[in-house]
Amino acid sequence: MTESIALLTIFVLAAFVGVEVISKVSSTLHTPLMSGANAIHGVILVGAIIVTGSADSVIVVIVGLLAVVLATVNMVGGFVVTDRMLEMFKGPGARKKELHK
């Protein structure tokens, strides 16, 4: 039972951390933030690999592989698209510099 308690403790503490790190985000970045957070939950890929890697029956392997594909799309796509958005956020003067090039 101690392991359950440890996991529960981690859950509660992580919830507070999640609220805390987001609470000061400017609304300018809400879209990239949502997309970035979206990419992070793509880490379910780890779970998909573990389940598929320990599977014995063909059907479990197939469904597991489907989960791997879906989770990879979530994770890779999420990080790439967030980067694409953030690339465009340039500070003051950045555009001028580009025009002078």
Place this chain on the structure above:
Amino acid sequence: MIPTWAQIGYLVSAVCFIVALKALSSPRSARTGNLIGAAGAVLAVLITFAAYKPDHLAPILIALIIGTIGGVVGSRRVQMTQMPQLVALFNGVGGGAAALVALLELDEVSSDATVAAIASAFTILVGAVSFSGSVVTFTKLQELMTTRPVTFPGLPVLFVASILGGLALGVWLVSDPRVWVGVLLCLVGLAIGVMLVLPVGGADVPIVISLLNAFTGLTVAAGGYVLGNTLLLIAGTLVGAAGTLLTKLMADAMGRSVFNILFGAIRGGSTLGAGVASERPVISGGPEDVAILLGYANKVIIVPGYGLAVAQAQHVLRDLVEELQSRGVKVDYAIHPVAGRMPGHMNVLLAEAQVPYDQLREMDDINGDFKTTDVVLVVGANDVVNPAARNTPSAPIYGMPILNADEAQRVIFLKRSMRPGFAGIENELLYDPRTTLLFGDARDSLTKLLGALKTV
């Protein structure tokens, strides 16, 4: 048992995710933050391969490659205006993956591990809701189906029945973890997801994306509990908590409760718009009249809305603003929190047009400035400047914080027609004697304005 070094590696990944979310709060550090998050994710995957030594390595690697190609192609091809639906889609597949993982793990859950069984049931049900809900969200935003709220007479009853059925199946699954019960639970979850999003109107869909994002986060956390994997637990919880907070922030920005947004249409259809053009007289002008108003002003505030993005007019708008600035006019952009199709969407769209983010000012920051502003130029926006939100208690948007455009000396609307906005209500500001309307496609109008401005 997971080796200690792998546990420590997972901890490093988790810290990367926390740092990434933290860094995303400032435009300067955001891009680095996202890369740190990606590095954490790659590390986590490598550790998993090394520590668990999974069988079926070749098919798993092929699946990884397929998923990577799909993700990269999807995110490279997407237009910035389509960003909300892409986020919804990525979120949905994540939720679907979590549900599948929990379903496959049911065999491993022994019937005496009650908490793990509850977590499994939660992951399957909510993961399925997130998947189908996101798919419906995607089809609405992509306009593959109507963006209006969809309801049918039996919907509330069926919805409540499905939730009760889902709970009952969940309890069954906890007492007797069988795969076929899990599959049933998954199907019920899919149905709930569809019924949850169908009645939500197009304007409110962004809130739903955020909410489903939080759901997926929590399912990943519960999946982590089932697998005894601390990384999934931490990452999922972070996203769940952050997503919940973000949902609330957005709902506050719209002056509505999350409950009202989700179930408003079922209860009384307040999000349904009239969609009828009014016959009341308005003052409309040509590009030259408007150019004179703008060119000889001291201070101008631009209020961009989704209509700007639909017309792909961000670049012309930026050129117009630069022309005004070169004439010595002080110009700011006023960004309403829900401008665009998801919160912060307008910022992304204007960033794409290379508008420096320090010219984009948030509502609370700029609202005091309208009193001293000569001209407000509203491009493709309507509801976010509608004074009914302040004055008319019966209006559906009553209570939504708005930009105080009505306090300026003059207001110019660039509009395609007199059709009301998303919320479907009349905007009194359009009939105000200080208001001038310039009808036409936003890009056409702005191009003509720019041309006229150079001659006045």
